[in-house]
Amino acid sequence: MRFPLTLAKISFLIKKYQFSLNLPDGKRQMTEVLIIGGGVIGLSIARQLHKKGVRQITILERGRTGGEASGAAAGMLAAQAETNEADDFFYLCHDSNRLYPNFARELFDETGVDIELETSGTLYLAFTDSDEREIRHRFDWQRAAKLSVEHLSAENVRKLEPFVSPEVREALFFPNDWQVENRKLLAALQKYAALNQIEIIENAAVERLIIKNGKIVGAATANQTYAAETVVLATGAWTSLIKADGFSLPQVKPVRGQMICFQTAKRLFQRVIYSPRGYLVPRLDGRILIGATVEEVGFDKNTTASGTEFLRETALEIAPSLVNLSIADKWAGLRPFAADGLPVLGAFPEIENLFAATAHYRNGILLAPVTAEIMADKIVGKIESKYLKAFGPRRFQTAKAV
Ligand SMILES: Cc1cc2nc3c(=O)[nH]c(=O)nc-3n(C[C@H](O)[C@H](O)[C@H](O)COP(=O)(O)OP(=O)(O)OC[C@H]3O[C@@H](n4cnc5c(N)ncnc54)[C@H](O)[C@@H]3O)c2cc1C
Known part of the structure; x- marks a missing residue:
């Protein structure tokens, strides 16, 4: 029996066609998720999205992958030494710490790289x-x-x-406060990307986001446009430098x-x-x-x-x-x-399919596994972690309006 082509099917076929299309004039083929920033946060999110079944992932990195804060860090997983009260931020750190033994084990199985998780306190x-x-x-x-x-x-x-x-x-x-060798962690995440066709493009500095009719459709460097269904800003200290057609990005x-x-x-x-x-x-x-x-x-x-x-x-x-x-x-x-010293995680309510995972300040190595889980759950499964409410990108505006 033949089924008629439903609208959903037609839209799926169009997307499939776009994915395999090489566009002329400095435009590249469409990717499903474009991650801007190849630090520990961008790389961890890419891995988690891939584990959840996303197959078209591109990371754009303005310099060298892992060459900024993530490579400079000390690798401490210091949920208790770095926090001052039992608030949402502490529990975010604590939850991420708990994920580390499994994160380290899985990365070793997936890549053969030992990230030297040390649990001696x-x-x-x-x-x-x-x-x-x-x-x-x-x-x-x-x-x-x-x-x-x-x-x-x-x-x-x-x-x-x-x-x-x-x-x-x-x-x-x-x-329960531990350490990892953060440069080995970066090497493991890069290897995971290489083994799983996650595309990493270095020396590609995004200058502006492309937004049409309230939806993100891609990002542009000085000489190339990258079309994407979904864009994640994992741009660390450089987040506020990206232009976004009159739309304001969080101040970092x-x-x-x-x-x-x-x-x-x-x-x-x-x-x-x-x-x-x-x-x-x-x-x-x-x-x-x-x-x-x-x-x-x-x-x-x-x-x-x-x-x-x-x-x-x-x-x-x-x-x-x-x-x-x-x-x-x-x-x-x-x-x-960020202005309140806390991470900025989640969707921008006014722009469809644009997400931020930035401003991890002193704890981005510690927070990488939990950030990756929260963001991948949100992007793929539309699951709202309680932390997205606490650390959403628009919390600063809300505070002003009150
Ligand atoms: C000295 C020091 C010690 C630290 N020690 C610890 C520690 O012990 N434990 C801990 O948990 N955390 C520590 N941190 C904090 C931790 O390093 C950061 O929170 C974490 O690395 C942030 O990760 P990220 O991926 O967001 O940022 P980054 O590693 O900075 O990555 C962001 C990436 O985005 C790229 N990018 C930015 N803009 C663009 C653009 N427009 N186009 C393309 N690419 C772009 C950048 O080039 C960069 O590679 C330390 C930090 C420092 C500096």
């Missing part, structure tokens, strides 16, 4: 009266929220980590973070160690990363002598025995910061 040290007040406040709200947190005496800190300064007064231990500004790195032959520390002034992240290969400055200097990614000195002092306060090590490497990256 995090120490948070106090050296001064004000540090002690800070950690006691943190201990109290986390205990009230029924989180795993332990109070340690100075003696017990030094039993765990013998190279920590004898000046330490007390500490908190967060068994860059906040520079400088890092330094020591190299040791043998691993000296077993876990991430914070103080209220900075942190030390020991990698498996003997590197010790020290971070990070917090500076509003626009899009300047240079390191500075004063930044380096501050980080060296931070390291020596935590572990004076590092004094004779020379700095093996240093770099800086730009954290994406």
Whole structure:
């Protein structure tokens, strides 16, 4: 029996035809989902969309994939060390942390890349009266929220980590704050893309979004137009620079973070160690990363002598025995910061099929798995996570109107 061609079928066939069409004059064939930005957020969303069955995914990256904040980060998964109360943001971080063991396992199975998830916990040290007040406040709200947190005496800190300064007064231990090697995470996500025909186009800086009759239809670089059914802005600190035909994108500004790195032959520390002034992240290969400055200097990614000195002092306060090590490497990256310091996730109500996943500020590595799940569920399944309401791109307007 022959079925008549229904409208839905005709529209499906037109789409199929468009997907395979190479358009002339600088226009490229239509893609199903166009992701702008090849950092950890764009790459993680691409993978999750692919796992949910989307087969036409293109990532446009203005520079090198993973070459911005995601490559500059320290890789801490610090839901408890980085938050100050049990609010939506804390639970978003917490949920993402919980996803990491499976995320790491799956990535290894899919790509053979070990992202070096280390679950040995995090120490948070106090050296001064004000540090002690800070950690006691943190201990109290986390205990009230029924989180795993332990109070340690100075003696017990030094039993765990013998190279920590004898000046330490007390500490908190967060068994569920971990770390990953974020550059390996980026390598795994890139490999997943390569193995699964997710197209990544580097050196392709999107200048403007193309919106027609209230619907996104693509994006344009200086010399190429990319037609797309759906567009995701995963553009980090550069989000506000894209033009959008009179439509305003969320304001996201860059906040520079400088890092330094020591190299040791043998691993000296077993876990991430914070103080209220900075942190030390020991990698498996003997590197010790020290971070990070917090500076509003626009899009300047240079390191500075004063930044380096501050980080060296931070390291020596935590572990004076590092004094004779020379700095093996240093770099800086730009954290994406929205007006309220919180991520911007979800759909733009006035533009059909345009989504944002940006402004992860200090926690984009931690938040990558949960962001990918929330965004893919929304794009593919129209599922509204509770977090989309809390972190939606239009929350700033609503706040103004009230
Ligand atoms: C020093 C430092 C330490 C950090 N440490 C940690 C940590 O320990 N744990 C943690 O969870 N987070 C950490 N962060 C934060 C984390 O790095 C960021 O939140 C995260 O990388 C953001 O990911 P992203 O993909 O949104 O941004 P990015 O990695 O910056 O990626 C955005 C990409 O979009 C591209 N892009 C922008 N505009 C366009 C355009 N118009 N066209 C095409 N491409 C475009 C950019 O080139 C860039 O590659 C740290 C950040 C810094 C700087």
